[in-house]
Amino acid sequence: MSGETPELLHTAQLRESLRTHPRTRLIDVRSPGEFDSVNIPGSHNVPIELLRERQSELGSAHDDPVVLVCASGARAEQARTLLERAGGPGARVLRGGINEWQQEGGEVNRGKGVWPMERQVRLVAGSLVLSGVLGSLAYRPLKWLAGFVGAGLTFAAISDTCAMARLLGMLPHNRKSAVDPDTALAAVTAAEPGTPHV
Incomplete structure (x- = not known):
């Protein structure tokens, strides 16, 4: 048993879907800053926070295939669950996200964005743990900062x-190219992408 689920799509399967179903909607649920850094050509940036905030509006007016993308697949799977619960379009998740897409030679647009969210989390968590451990040499209770971060992870x-x-996603550098919420949501739900609901 492979453990694969029908909701997961490999890079080669996505390429084939884009070739045979030109109306496939690629929805990138990363932060705007991450999207600006690197994205798959033709994808629409619809941050997962927007999907959470506007769950009640996720009903679908189309039958186009929808493929959700993030850095590694975790946020895209969360977005798929949100869409499913809200009665939105049936969606599949790009397995391994844009990271695996690039590793397997997938075409990308590159710009001047920010580090991927996973890398930002590692930097902040690592800095907090290091600060807690080193700070505890002078002030022993700071050791609990490292423990708190470890428990959180x-x-x-x-x-x-x-x-x-989620907190890092709210910082200005991650939201700098903030998308228009109505237009972004239309990329997921409207009969024609980019046509906001009236």
Whole structure:
């Protein structure tokens, strides 16, 4: 048993889908800053935070194939669950996200964006742990900062959520190319992408 689910799409399968179904909608759920840094040509940036905020508007007015993309697949899977619960379009997730897409030679647009969210989380978490450990040499209670971060990372792994990523996603550098919410949502739900609901 491979463990694969029908909701997962490999890079080669996505390429074939884009070739045989030109109306396939690629929805990138990363932050605007991450999207500006690197994205798959033809994809639409619809941050997962927007999908969470506007769940009640995720009903679909089309039958186009929808493929959700993020850095590694975790946020895209969360977005797929949101769409499913809200009665939105049936969606599939690009397995391994844009990271695997690039590793397998997929074409990308590159710009001047920010680090991927996973890398930002590693930097902040690592800095907090290091500060807690070094600071505890002078002030012993600071050791609990490292423990708190460790507990948070453990919970994030078990629950497949990340509060730190959500907080980092709200910072100005991650939201700098903020998308128009109505136009972004239309890329997922409207009969024609880019045509906001009236």
